[in-house]
Amino acid sequence: xxxxxxxxxxxxxxxxxxxxxxxxxxxxxxxxxxxxxxxxxxxxxxxxxxxxxxxxxxxxxxxxxxxxxxxxxxxxxxxxxxxxxxxxxxxxxxxxxxxxxxxxxxxxxxxxxxxxxxxxxxxxxxxxxxxxxxxxxxxxxxxxxxxxxxxxxxxxxxxxxxxxxxxxxxxxxxxxxxxxxxxxxxxxxxxxxxxxxxxxxxxxxxxxxxxxxxxxxxxxxxxxxxxxxxxxxxxxxxxxxxxxxxxxxxxxxxxxxxxxxxxxxxxxxxxxxxxxxxxxxxxxxxxxxxxxxxxxxxxxx
Numbered sequence: 001x002x003x004x005x006x007x008x009x010x011x012x013x014x015x016x017x018x019x020x021x022x023x024x025x026x027x028x029x030x031x032x033x034x035x036x037x038x039x040x041x042x043x044x045x046x047x048x049x050x051x052x053x054x055x056x057x058x059x060x061x062x063x064x065x066x067x068x069x070x071x072x073x074x075x076x077x078x079x080x081x082x083x084x085x086x087x088x089x090x091x092x093x094x095x096x097x098x099x100x101x102x103x104x105x106x107x108x109x110x111x112x113x114x115x116x117x118x119x120x121x122x123x124x125x126x127x128x129x130x131x132x133x134x135x136x137x138x139x140x141x142x143x144x145x146x147x148x149x150x151x152x153x154x155x156x157x158x159x160x161x162x163x164x165x166x167x168x169x170x171x172x173x174x175x176x177x178x179x180x181x182x183x184x185x186x187x188x189x190x191x192x193x194x195x196x197x198x199x200x201x202x203x204x205x206x207x208x209x210x211x212x213x214x215x216x217x218x219x220x221x222x223x224x225x226x227x228x229x230x231x232x233x234x235x236x237x238x239x240x241x242x243x244x245x246x247x248x249x250x251x252x253x254x255x256x257x258x259x260x261x262x263x264x265x266x267x268x269x270x271x272x273x274x275x276x277x278x279x280x281x282x283x284x285x286x287x288x289x290x291x292x293x294x295x296x297x298x299x300x301x
Contacts, residue, residue, distance in 0.1 A: 031075055033102035038091050042105065046072050048127035055132055057120040059083070064112040064236045067162055069139035072126035074103035081118035085111050088162065090283045108136050108159075135239075136162060137248025150278055153259035157295050160212060160252045161288060163245055164219035170241045171220065172233045178220045184213055191253065198261040207298050208260055209253075215295035222287050263299075271300035 035041040059065065059081075067088065078095045085101065086092045087109045095101060103122075111118075124132055136159060171178060188206050195205035227233040239245055263271075279292055 030077060031100035031102065033075065036102050036104045036107075037085075037093055038087065038104065038107075040104065040107070042073060045125060046127045046130055048129060051126050051128055053124040053126070053132065055122045055124055057118075057122060059111065059113050059118045059120070060235070061113050061115055061117045062235050064234060065110045066166070066237060066239060067108050067110050067136040068133045069106055069108050069136065070103050070124075070132070071106060071134055071140065072124060072130045073105065074125075075123045076101045076103060077121045077123075079119045079121055081116040082114055083111050083118045083120065084114070085109055088158070090285075106140050108139055108162075135244065135248065137251060149259065149262040149264065150274060153256070153263065154278055154282070154292065154296070156252060156255045156259055157212065157215075157292060158282075158284075158288070160249060160256070161215060161219055161291050161295065163249060164216045164291075165223055165236075166239045166245055167216070167241065168220040168223040169233060169236060169238055170245070172224060172227060173238065178217050178224065187213065187253075191257065195257065198257045200257060200261050205257060205260065207301075209256070211295050211297050211299075212256070215291045218294055219287060219291045260299075268300050275300060 033042070061081075078097055078099050078101070080097050082097070083095045084092060085095070087104070087107060093101070111120075122132075126132075168178070170176070188209060191209045192202040192206045195202045198205075275296055279289065279296070282289065282292070284292065
C-alpha cells in the first residue's frame with residue numbers, strides 16, 4: 001500500500017489547489033449574457049435531459065456558411081481569425097480573435113470569413129433532441145404578437161427565395177440550366193391536386209406557385225450572371241439538391257398554401273396597398289425585394 005501513497009498525496013494536492021510553486025490564480029469571465037448579441041432576451045433552457053457540448057468550428061478563408069438557426073443556447077469564442085455574423089434582416093456584427101458572442105436563438109443567420117480563416121469555440125447548452133445547428137428551412141419561425149397572415153406568408157416566401165442561391169450553386173457546378181420544365185409541371189400539378197386540402201381553388205394555388213417558381217428562377221439567373229461576369233462562383237459550402245434543398249422546398253409548399261388560404265377577404269385595392277407597404281418596409285437586398293415583388297404578382301387577384 002505504501003508505494004501508492006505519493007501518487008495519492010500528489011492527486012490530493014492538485015485537487016486542493018496546493019502547489020510547490022506558490023502563485024496567484026486569476027479568474028476572468030469572458031462573457032456573461034442574458035440575451036443574444038442583437039438584444040433579444042433569453043427566456044429559458046431547453047426542456048429535457050441537459051446536454052452540454054464544447055464544439056470547435058474551423059471555417060476556411062473566403063467562406064460563407066449556410067443560413068441556419070440554433071434552437072438552444074450557444075456562447076462562442078473566436079480563437080483565431082475574423083468572422084462576420086449577419087441575420088436575414090441585415091443586422092451584422094464583426095468579430096476578431098479574442099472576441100466572444102452570445103448566439104441568436106431560433107433566428108436565421110450565417111457567418112462568413114474574409115481573408116483569414118476562423119476558429120470558433122462554441123459552448124452549446126441543449127438537450128438530447130436538439131442538433132447543434134438547424135438548416136434554415138427547418139427553423140421555427142418567430143411570430144410577433146401583432147404579425148398578421150400577410151406578414152406570415154411573406155416570411156415563408158422569403159425563406160423559399162433564400163434557397164435560390166444554393167440551387168444556383170448546384171446548377172453552376174453541374175453546368176445545368178436554370179429552366180427545368182418537367183420539375184415545374186410536377187410542382188404545379190401537385191399544388192393543383194392538393195389545393196382542396198386548404199380550401200383553395202386549384203387554379204388559384206397553381207397561379208400563386210407559378211409566381212414562386214418564376215421569382216426563384218429570377219434570383220438564380222441573377223446570381224449566375226454575377227458569377228459568369230466574375231469568372232467563378234464563391235466558395236460557399238454546397239448543399240445537396242436532392243437530399244437537402246428539395247425536401248426543404250417541399251416542406252415550405254404546405255406552409256405557403258396554408259398561408260395563402262389564411263389571407264383575409266378584401267378588395268384588390270386594399271390588398272395591393274397593404275402588400276406594397278409590407279414589402280417596402282422589409283430590410284432586404286434589392287434583388288430579394290424585387291424577387292418578393294415578382295413572387296406576389298397575383299396575390300391580390
